[in-house]
Amino acid sequence: MNNDLNENLNFEVANSYKRWNWWPLFPLYPYGTKKTIIKEIVPKMIWGIEQLQGLYYVAVPIRLTVVKVPNGLMLINPLPPTKELISYIKLLEDEHGPVLKVVLPTSSGLEHKIAMPAMARYFKNAELWLCPGQWSFPLNLPLRFLGLPSDRTKFLLKDGFPYPEIFDWISLGPIDIGLGRFQEIACFHKISKSLIITDALVGINSKPPELFEYDPTPLLFHARDKGSEKLIDTLDQRKKGWLRLVLFASFLKPHLLSIPPIEEIIGNSLRPGLRNLRSHLGIYPFCWEEGWEKSALQIIGKQKPLLQVAPVIRRLVFPRAKNEFLNWLDKLSCLKGMERVISAHFCSSVEFNNYECMKLIRSIKSTDWDNSEGNYNFLSVLDNNLLNLKVVPKDPLKKFKD
Numbered sequence: 001m002n003n004d005l006n007e008n009l010n011f012e013v014a015n016s017y018k019r020w021n022w023w024p025l026f027p028l029y030p031y032g033t034k035k036t037i038i039k040e041i042v043p044k045m046i047w048g049i050e051q052l053q054g055l056y057y058v059a060v061p062i063r064l065t066v067v068k069v070p071n072g073l074m075l076i077n078p079l080p081p082t083k084e085l086i087s088y089i090k091l092l093e094d095e096h097g098p099v100l101k102v103v104l105p106t107s108s109g110l111e112h113k114i115a116m117p118a119m120a121r122y123f124k125n126a127e128l129w130l131c132p133g134q135w136s137f138p139l140n141l142p143l144r145f146l147g148l149p150s151d152r153t154k155f156l157l158k159d160g161f162p163y164p165e166i167f168d169w170i171s172l173g174p175i176d177i178g179l180g181r182f183q184e185i186a187c188f189h190k191i192s193k194s195l196i197i198t199d200a201l202v203g204i205n206s207k208p209p210e211l212f213e214y215d216p217t218p219l220l221f222h223a224r225d226k227g228s229e230k231l232i233d234t235l236d237q238r239k240k241g242w243l244r245l246v247l248f249a250s251f252l253k254p255h256l257l258s259i260p261p262i263e264e265i266i267g268n269s270l271r272p273g274l275r276n277l278r279s280h281l282g283i284y285p286f287c288w289e290e291g292w293e294k295s296a297l298q299i300i301g302k303q304k305p306l307l308q309v310a311p312v313i314r315r316l317v318f319p320r321a322k323n324e325f326l327n328w329l330d331k332l333s334c335l336k337g338m339e340r341v342i343s344a345h346f347c348s349s350v351e352f353n354n355y356e357c358m359k360l361i362r363s364i365k366s367t368d369w370d371n372s373e374g375n376y377n378f379l380s381v382l383d384n385n386l387l388n389l390k391v392v393p394k395d396p397l398k399k400f401k402d
């Protein structure tokens, strides 16, 4: 009895460490309970703090990067500050000094913006640095309504940059995406030769991210072929689920995925062992067609992460601004001694030097950026619809030319 009580208590305490009460503002999986892990990326200099984030069990890692700066720490790409996350930062503060600056280097990534006010409240003495052109959705509210105090909020570019002697800051965009602007400002930490970015590039490999070791449910949910199958935890099922999550996250609707008839979906639901919310009551509205695995492996590295322009960014943000993207890569290719890229999604650290950057430029130049075949079909149709409805402009650079 006492053991049960202790277990329940431990479970409650553990859960309270993961709680994020503001999740309804942007209701993404895993909603109000977010597991956080920390990884040292560059010894004594850079750490990645990760949580999962996604829709309908399509979850991928999202990352806050912590960098050691003179007399303290700088946080880049905020994350929901659960007690667990704060406990990791406290450990780093004990050794390296307080959080001095919190940087939101993107104007468009809602998933990165959403935690900025909570971070601002928690780190009351930290300077807040924002990418210019911030906008909120569905209502475009002034920054003070979003909880960012004007007396310690600064804008990258207009107000300079934090620690210009330690970091090079390189802007990608702005690009007009209709609802607001896309812009992200990469920073190159010269001492560790690390490029820290948000969404523009991602490195994907075939091994499911470590966060799924704490709860592999999303992998197991998507590894099935129909709703009547139970969630079975094996290494193969985890790997299979991961490949499917990568396809979903990259292309929204992969081309070898169809939606079965409603009678079939309902017929497969509510089977014994599946009458629970974890299994979504057995409702699984997907059918994967032959060849899906091969198409996933095209964007996944086998031995090491495959660095790429995220397909969603390429097809929905930059479809008519390829040169803008190439100009940004040109600037990156001149960074002295670059060794790695740390992005806010997928793998924490990917080898990336000037030679590989030039190779990426050449490969983008020779790629049909407007590809609407195969996995790119859905993104292409979506882009055309948004264009026809005039939600996105034909010339995404026009507004910013002056």
Ligand SMILES: [Fe+2]
Pocket (backbone or CB within 6 Å): 109, 111, 112, 198, 199, 344, 345
């Ligand atoms: Fe993002």
